[in-house]
Amino acid sequence: MISLRTSADWTALVVEVVVAPDPGEIFSNTTKTSAYEAMVDFDAWLNDAARAWFGVVSFSWRWARDPTTGGALLILTAAGGLFSIDAGAQSTLGFSLGVGQSTTTGAAALGTIAPVGGVAVRAHMRQLAVGDACTDGAVRPGVPGAAHYRPSVSFVGDSLDAGRTAAMLATASNPRIAVVWQKHLDAWRTLAIGPIARTVASTHHYKFDLNVSGEVL
Amino acid sequence: MADNGPQIMAYCYSEGPVNGPSAELDANSTMMTIEQGTPGTTDYARPTAPELFSDQLETIRVEWDLSAPAGLYSLAYDDDTERVTVQSENAVAFRPQMSGNSAAWFGFTQDLSAAAGWATTWEAASPPAGLADLFAAEVAPAEDAARVDLTEYRHGRAIATTWGNRQVHRVKLTFRSSTKAQIEAGYLTSGRVRIWQCGDATAYSPTNVDGYVDGWIVAAGEITEDGDVGGLWTISLVLGVAR
Numbered sequence: 229m230i231s232l233r234t235s236a237d238w239t240a241l242v243v244e245v246v247v248a249p250d251p252g253e254i255f256s257n258t259t260k261t262s263a264y265e266a267m268v269d270f271d272a273w274l275n276d277a278a279r280a281w282f283g284v285v286s287f288s289w290r291w292a293r294d295p296t297t298g299g300a301l302l303i304l305t306a307a308g309g310l311f312s313i314d315a316g317a318q319s320t321l322g323f324s325l326g327v328g329q330s331t332t333t334g335a336a337a338l339g340t341i342a343p344v345g346g347v348a349v350r351a352h353m354r355q356l357a358v359g360d361a362c363t364d365g366a367v368r369p370g371v372p373g374a375a376h377y378r379p380s381v382s383f384v385g386d387s388l389d390a391g392r393t394a395a396m397l398a399t400a401s402n403p404r405i406a407v408v409w410q411k412h413l414d415a416w417r418t419l420a421i422g423p424i425a426r427t428v429a430s431t432h433h434y435k436f437d438l439n440v441s442g443e444v445l
Numbered sequence: 446m447a448d449n450g451p452q453i454m455a456y457c458y459s460e461g462p463v464n465g466p467s468a469e470l471d472a473n474s475t476m477m478t479i480e481q482g483t484p485g486t487t488d489y490a491r492p493t494a495p496e497l498f499s500d501q502l503e504t505i506r507v508e509w510d511l512s513a514p515a516g517l518y519s520l521a522y523d524d525d526t527e528r529v530t531v532q533s534e535n536a537v538a539f540r541p542q543m544s545g546n547s548a549a550w551f552g553f554t555q556d557l558s559a560a561a562g563w564a565t566t567w568e569a570a571s572p573p574a575g576l577a578d579l580f581a582a583e584v585a586p587a588e589d590a591a592r593v594d595l596t597e598y599r600h601g602r603a604i605a606t607t608w609g610n611r612q613v614h615r616v617k618l619t620f621r622s623s624t625k626a627q628i629e630a631g632y633l634t635s636g637r638v639r640i641w642q643c644g645d646a647t648a649y650s651p652t653n654v655d656g657y658v659d660g661w662i663v664a665a666g667e668i669t670e671d672g673d674v675g676g677l678w679t680i681s682l683v684l685g686v687a688r
Binding site: 296297298354375376387388390391392393394395397398400402403404405420421422423424426428434439440441442443444445 | 587593594598601604610612652654688
């Protein structure tokens with residue numbers, strides 16, 4: 229899954245959560261501009277010791293591909309009790325109003341791309357050029373803090389994913405940054421998203437190669 | 446749109462006004478009518494802004510119905526005959542007139558002088574240059590057309606800066622030799638066009654990938670023979686869509 233930082237108004241993410249019999253509490257997003265990062269904050273807030281339901285009800289989340297849009301559906305689940313949520317997250321994370329539920333699945337979250345073939349993130353490691361002074365400048369081999377993360381990111385998608393990708397890139401903020409899930413390490417990588425090359429993989433399938441770099445500004 | 450298959454349709458250029466002789470550029474915007482009962486009166490009609498070919502026909506009809514002395518009209522393109530037909534709905538004899546390049550645009554390349562006389566129905570002699578029925582249209586999904594500079598700094602940080610606010614569709618049109626003249630006329634390979642991939646009359650979107658695409662031609666390739674019997678021809682286009 230790719231979760232772009234977008235130019236949308238993410239301060240609209242103000243959502244009230246109620247775990248009866250405790251009074252409702254309100255989460256307000258102020259800084260995060262991607263679905264993944266906002267969801268992480270929301271989840272941390274839900275499980276914070278300051279919550280009235282702390283120690284009784286705990287929350288977790290996951291995501292799944294939305295076959296209708298090609299985006300990512302966020303799924304919020306409570307353990308130990310039921311919760312209610314208002315519609316304050318609908319336009320961003322996709323959660324609609326729900327009462328007395330143990331789990332809720334949102335609509336495709338803003339700025340997410342979840343292609344049918346998954347996203348391949350390989351070689352997320354620092355790249356060192358050859359020589360004592362490499363072409364990056366005065367960077368010496370073996371100085372990892374001064375070298376770039378340069379993973380290889382690609383995915384294969386169908387026509388739906390191709391359309392979704394173009395539409396979501398249109399919403400990306402500038403400079404372009406996304407958080408990308410690396411499946412085999414179950415890690416989220418924050419990357420600068422450079423040019424994206426699209427080639428035809430087969431009938432109705434397209435391969436996307438992303439020129440990316442880590443340690444983003 | 447085409448009932449029976451893929452089609453490309455251009456937008457006319459117009460700056461108005463909706464009636465009367467145009468003081469502005471009048472290339473393919475205007476059609477006039479002269480009715481037999483009032484031969485000294487010429488009624489002009491055109492859109493006030495660039496408009497899709499089919500919408501332009503409707504705009505002209507509405508204006509003629511409002512301002513022509515007696516006639517009530519219909520203007521329509523027929524997919525089967527590939528011709529535009531203009532006719533009076535209340536049996537008023539008239540003669541359509543074209544200005545600028547409108548004769549080629551609408552397909553009325555026949556004689557429309559006084560010698561042509563009067564009639565209640567006029568069918569264009571040629572297929573219009575403003576639209577073409579296609580044998581096939583391949584429209585690739587939207588591609589983000591932003592320019593992106595990925596810069597890496599020597600302290601190990603990176604930034605991807607973007608410019609642009611459009612997407613592009615790579616399109617390949619396949620058409621019969623009988624349609625070649627319409628494509629070569631140029632209206633369908635420049636400016637703004639709409640391309641229907643199939644019978645889906647709604648616009649392309651990320652969740653409606655077989656919808657029509659509507660945008661500006663940013664690149665057009667050569668017209669190339671498809672096969673070796675001269676029956677089918679192709680042209681590749683890049684269509685830019687603002688967003």
